[in-house]
Amino acid sequence: MLGWAITFFIIALVAAVFGFGGIAGAAAGIAKIIFFIFVVLLVISLIANALRGRGPKV
Structure with missing residues (x-):
């Protein structure tokens, strides 16, 4: 999605x-x-990732 925003910005320029x-x-x-x-x-x-709170896999 960020790629689309950059593309439209370049088109605008x-x-x-x-x-x-x-x-x-x-x-x-x-x-x-x-x-x-x-x-x-x-x-x-x-x-959402912070609330899920999964620790590292052991």
């Missing part, structure tokens, strides 16, 4: 360089949404 403001804004918005979804899922995953 390229579009901005070539002067396509609408496309750049849309791609940047999509990248921002995907990035925040990634962060939320990461935090949920870290909390």
